[in-house]
Structures are given as C-alpha cells and as structure tokens.
Amino acid sequence: MRLAGLTALITGAGGGFGQAAARRFAAEGARLALSDIGPIDTEGLPEGTLTARLDVTDDAAWAAHMAEIARRFGRLDVAVNNAGIGGTMAPIQHTSPEDFDRIMAVNARGTFLGLRHQIPAMADRGGAIVNIASAAGLVGAGQLAAYAASKHAVIGLTKSAADETARKGIRVNALCPSFAATPLFDAMADAVAARHDTDRAAAYDRIAARIPMRRVAVPKDILEALLLLADPANSFMTGQALAVDGGLTAV
Numbered sequence: 001m002r003l004a005g006l007t008a009l010i011t012g013a014g015g016g017f018g019q020a021a022a023r024r025f026a027a028e029g030a031r032l033a034l035s036d037i038g039p040i041d042t043e044g045l046p047e048g049t050l051t052a053r054l055d056v057t058d059d060a061a062w063a064a065h066m067a068e069i070a071r072r073f074g075r076l077d078v079a080v081n082n083a084g085i086g087g088t089m090a091p092i093q094h095t096s097p098e099d100f101d102r103i104m105a106v107n108a109r110g111t112f113l114g115l116r117h118q119i120p121a122m123a124d125r126g127g128a129i130v131n132i133a134s135a136a137g138l139v140g141a142g143q144l145a146a147y148a149a150s151k152h153a154v155i156g157l158t159k160s161a162a163d164e165t166a167r168k169g170i171r172v173n174a175l176c177p178s179f180a181a182t183p184l185f186d187a188m189a190d191a192v193a194a195r196h197d198t199d200r201a202a203a204y205d206r207i208a209a210r211i212p213m214r215r216v217a218v219p220k221d222i223l224e225a226l227l228l229l230a231d232p233a234n235s236f237m238t239g240q241a242l243a244v245d246g247g248l249t250a251v
C-alpha cells in the first residue's frame, strides 16, 4: 500500500473527484481528513475518517480544521487542494465582476489558504501537496476566462510553493485534468447543450470530439496520476503541472 500509515487531507471531498480520491487513498492505507462546504458521502470509508464542513476561502475555518487534524492524527503527510467551482460559460464582456471574484476566491484563494496552513503542518517531516488545477490552467479557455485565470493562478501558486518548500522535504505539484464526468462538468455540458439546443449526452459527444482520445474522462481516470503525485516514493518531483487530459493540451 502506497500511503500506508499516512494522513491525507482532501478538500471538496463531497464532489466527483474528491469522493473518488478519498476511496482510492483509503485503499492505499491512508487515514483521511475530508472536508467540503457541502455534505460528504461517508459510505465505504474507513472508521476514524475525519469529516468536516470547511469553506476553503475562510482562513479562520482552515486554522480550526488543521487544529482538529493535529489533535486527531498528530501529523499531516498528504494534502489535496481539490475544492473548486466552474464558471458560467460566457465571454469576458458578459462575465460579471462578481462571478470573476467568486471563482478566483474558491479556486485561487482557496488553494493559497490551503498551502498557507498545510506547509507549516508538514514542515517537521515533509510531505506531498497536490493542487487540482485543470487543462485550463495550461492553456486558455474561451467562454471560461475567469476559470482559466483561476487555474493558471493555481499553477503559479504550485511552482512558487515548491520553491519555498523544497528544502523542507515537501513536494508541491499540480494535477491538470481536462473534461471529466462530475457534477461540475455536467453543469458545463448543460450550458453547451442549451447553446446548441440539444441535450447533455449530445454535449458530451461534442466535447469528446475535441479530445484526441475521443472521450470525456471519469474521475477514476485521474486517480493514478494523483496517487503518483501523492506517493512518497515519487521523491524528486516537485513544482510540476501534470496534464491528465486524453491528449487535449498536447496538440
């Protein structure tokens, strides 16, 4: 088991990726500290799993969550900053300043606050931090500029944090999935469907046609790469943004 005896924190653990990651990490022997702003499905999770309501944009709530993790587990080895929101699909001139701020707050500030609290918690023994960015953190995304900006910010935070923590034995990397079937993506697919006067399934097909592998991912598709970035055996990799996107950003 690749995470045996390690304590792993995952934000946004009520959502598509977060739920899948929690179960995979548990199968690899990790003890879990899960959080979400909404409910978390705990079915099938090991006894002793910590679940908490946490809004990642709230610095004081982060402090309380980290104190609870220290009390319960006495250590933090892996952190996955996964909580995120998508954007309403619209060109920049039709994107409201409020929408821009909301997306930046959750995706960029939320990741910044996570790092701010996780780095000192790991400083004694090192660890691995994985920030869930996006293919839209590597290339632009028309109709999703605020989202793309927030995910570029996540990659900037990742590289900077990697520089600051390399000598503390902490590795910080970003994972960049493309389209994957989760509630977040379904909302986007519905917007595409509405624009083309069609349904969600047809929108999935339209989006899949842009991907060299010709399909939308499922959360399971990204778990191997997530595990690679979290695994202490992957000991010399830091500051990287790893695309898991069916080839989308390669061509």
Ligand SMILES: NC(=O)c1ccc[n+]([C@@H]2O[C@H](COP(=O)([O-])OP(=O)(O)OC[C@H]3O[C@@H](n4cnc5c(N)ncnc54)[C@H](O)[C@@H]3O)[C@@H](O)[C@H]2O)c1
Pocket: 011, 012, 013, 014, 015, 016, 017, 018, 035, 036, 037, 038, 054, 055, 056, 057, 082, 083, 084, 085, 086, 106, 110, 132, 133, 134, 135, 176, 177, 178, 179, 180, 181, 182, 183, 184, 185
């Ligand atoms: N699904 C995709 O196509 C896709 C592609 C690339 C990147 N991502 C990224 O993957 C991550 C997970 O997304 P997902 O697809 O599983 O979406 P999801 O909507 O299924 O899950 C996201 C979770 O984050 C939680 N959340 C939202 N705001 C929060 C806040 N302020 N504080 C704490 N939790 C909050 C939600 O309650 C939800 O449970 C996100 O960062 C997303 O941007 C998703």
